[in-house]
Amino acid sequence: MRKISVIVLLAFLAGRALPSEACTNVIVGKKASADGSVICTYNCDTFGYTGWLTSSPSGAHQPGEKIAIRHFWHGGEVRGYVDQVPYTYGVVGYMNEHQLTILETTFGGRKELVNPEGILGYDNLMQLALQRCTSARDAILEMGRLADEYGYFESGETFSVCDKEEAWMMDFIGKGPGRKGAVWVAVRIPDDCITAHANHSRIRTFPQARKLDRKKGIYEVPGVCMYSADVISFAREMGYYSGPDKDFSFREAYCPLEFVNMRLCEPRVWSVFRHHTNPEYMDRFLPYLNGEFDVCDELPLWIKPDRPLTLQDVMADMRDHYEGTPLDMTADVSAGPWSSPYRPRAKGFTSGGKKYFRERPISTQQAGFSVVAQLRSSLPDEVGGVYWFNCDEPSAIAYVPVYACLRDIPEAFQACHNRSGVFDEKGAFWLCNWVANMVYPRWSALSGDWIQARQELEEAFLQEQAQVEKQAAGLCREERVAFLQGKTFGYVEQMMGRWKTLAHQLIVKYNDQPGTWDQPFYDAVAAETGDRYLVPGQPGRGEGR
Numbered sequence: 001m002r003k004i005s006v007i008v009l010l011a012f013l014a015g016r017a018l019p020s021e022a023c024t025n026v027i028v029g030k031k032a033s034a035d036g037s038v039i040c041t042y043n044c045d046t047f048g049y050t051g052w053l054t055s056s057p058s059g060a061h062q063p064g065e066k067i068a069i070r071h072f073w074h075g076g077e078v079r080g081y082v083d084q085v086p087y088t089y090g091v092v093g094y095m096n097e098h099q100l101t102i103l104e105t106t107f108g109g110r111k112e113l114v115n116p117e118g119i120l121g122y123d124n125l126m127q128l129a130l131q132r133c134t135s136a137r138d139a140i141l142e143m144g145r146l147a148d149e150y151g152y153f154e155s156g157e158t159f160s161v162c163d164k165e166e167a168w169m170m171d172f173i174g175k176g177p178g179r180k181g182a183v184w185v186a187v188r189i190p191d192d193c194i195t196a197h198a199n200h201s202r203i204r205t206f207p208q209a210r211k212l213d214r215k216k217g218i219y220e221v222p223g224v225c226m227y228s229a230d231v232i233s234f235a236r237e238m239g240y241y242s243g244p245d246k247d248f249s250f251r252e253a254y255c256p257l258e259f260v261n262m263r264l265c266e267p268r269v270w271s272v273f274r275h276h277t278n279p280e281y282m283d284r285f286l287p288y289l290n291g292e293f294d295v296c297d298e299l300p301l302w303i304k305p306d307r308p309l310t311l312q313d314v315m316a317d318m319r320d321h322y323e324g325t326p327l328d329m330t331a332d333v334s335a336g337p338w339s340s341p342y343r344p345r346a347k348g349f350t351s352g353g354k355k356y357f358r359e360r361p362i363s364t365q366q367a368g369f370s371v372v373a374q375l376r377s378s379l380p381d382e383v384g385g386v387y388w389f390n391c392d393e394p395s396a397i398a399y400v401p402v403y404a405c406l407r408d409i410p411e412a413f414q415a416c417h418n419r420s421g422v423f424d425e426k427g428a429f430w431l432c433n434w435v436a437n438m439v440y441p442r443w444s445a446l447s448g449d450w451i452q453a454r455q456e457l458e459e460a461f462l463q464e465q466a467q468v469e470k471q472a473a474g475l476c477r478e479e480r481v482a483f484l485q486g487k488t489f490g491y492v493e494q495m496m497g498r499w500k501t502l503a504h505q506l507i508v509k510y511n512d513q514p515g516t517w518d519q520p521f522y523d524a525v526a527a528e529t530g531d532r533y534l535v536p537g538q539p540g541r542g543e544g545r
Contacts, residue, residue: 022046023105024198024268024362025160026317027167029191030377034308038375040162041318042094042103043367043394047345050420050429051369051391053413055406056131058090058097067128069119080119082150088131092387092406093371098134099164099385099404101373102126107171107201107265109156109255110240115174118151122172125152126159136163140170140186140226141216147174147182148217156255158197161186164377164384169195169301171203173254175234183234185227185250187301194276194309195302196317198268198362201255202301208245259291264347264360267327269299271362272317274325276305286326311388311462314372318394321361329359330443333524337517340443365440367393368429381405382480383472386465390495391418391429396436396450398457398498400491401465403484410492431496435503438510445515446506453502457495 028039065084090097129139156173170186209219235241235253274282287295321341329341348357376384385404390397417427439446
């Protein structure tokens with residue numbers, strides 16, 4: 001009898017949502033980081049999704065074993081079966097025991113290229129590659145191979161594929177009904193550069209090889225670029241492109257520019273870059289963000305930062321609401337009386353028969369979880385790979401160090417305590433949301449206490465890492481795994497305790513809304529209401545006002 005194992009497709013609603021509602025990734029090359037880490041990040045965003053942490057153990061498998069691919073959001077239906085490999089690696093979240101990490105954002109692209117008959121979704125590709133591969137290059141090839149063999153049923157996707165030496169970005173889309181496989185391009189991010197992607201295809205033209213590698217079935221410029229054999233010819237077949245090969249652009253062919261989708265996505269990349277290079281240089285791209293495509297129609301694919309980035313820098317990137325930029329969400333009347341960077345769920349609104357959009361920042365309340373993955377070749381894999389993680393959006397959390405060798409999931413990160421629609425104080429998602437939803441409406445008054453608690457925890461965790469690494473390095477592997485698992489559990493417990501105390505402090509300190517609104521909102525109220533609230537005896541209507 002054949003043995004069947006199960007992979008549940010955790011298609012974290014990001015893949016089910018519109019591009020404007022989904023995710024953000026930042027990628028940092030090892031020479032662009034302050035400590036030689038490759039760093040990649042993930043805000044997993046969509047309304048209604050509650051985040052948690054998953055894991056799968058390493059292990060050997062029998063010949064003929066099959067994997068049942070189940071779709072989590074379609075009642076657990078079995079979409080099909082995939083052949084198992086002889087051995088699979090342990091995975092925590094989206095990092096495996098060799099520090100290989102794969103993250104994503106959905107860009108949608110051409111709707112006609114979705115193949116509903118395919119077996120695999122983007123999350124399947126990520127999990128299977130993590131279980132089977134030790135390097136970014138191998139993972140890219142494996143995802144392409146799996147799509148060719150079993151079919152891909154989702155829309156366009158951008159993957160961050162990173163190991164402890166290299167960082168790659170991969171744009172990937174299917175071929176439509178009745179056609180297995182996908183067309184894709186993967187480019188290596190220069191080691192001294194950073195990039196980001198946020199629900200919009202980012203790769204345009206790319207280095208091209210002269211000869212097909214028939215063994216791999218791809219074109220490859222070694223160490224620089226890989227792409228599917230038919231990425232250009234398929235675009236020609238579909239009528240998406242007719243020019244010379246050398247001018248082919250993946251984005252133009254498979255994800256043509258549309259203002260609304262671009263406007264809610266590309267500013268997040270722009271803002272990350274603006275943090276780490278001359279803001280005046282990045283502001284040259286504002287016409288693109290405002291839909292003036294005849295003036296400018298792209299952002300740089302990557303930039304060399306003005307200084308190496310620390311983990312704290314990257315965590316700050318993930319918490320951005322465009323503060324201090326022309327897109328600052330706290331700087332107009334829509335921020336309300338407390339200058340909040342958060343908005344109700346609607347993506348836009350109408351007034352006077354006209355349609356308006358709202359800004360869509362990096363840090364947004366609909367995130368289910370956030371990750372900053374740190375990958376280091378200078379340390380043993382068990383301690384070198386740190387999956388800085390927490391449930392809820394990045395402004396609302398303290399990132400907790402979770403080590404790549406983790407074998408059990410801390411209680412606060414387990415799915416059973418973070419279910420949608422069921423409040424549970426033992427769940428990190430619900431505890432963090434409890435605090436966040438007190439802060440959002442009264443941002444300028446309450447956020448200081450919130451930020452202080454977050455900084456206290458993260459600074460304590462970061463300061464302890466050097467000692468943890470030193471102690472772990474002196475242990476044998478099994479002892480090291482047990483030690484680091486104990487540290488992870490302790491950090492999660494510490495975070496949960498501090499956040500519960502914070503919730504109690506906020507309700508006591510700010511009970512019944514003490515304090516005053518921010519002045520710009522008072523000015524807006526006065527302008528809107530005229531003399532209604534004007535104290536008598538002062539200049540009023542008709543008296544110089």
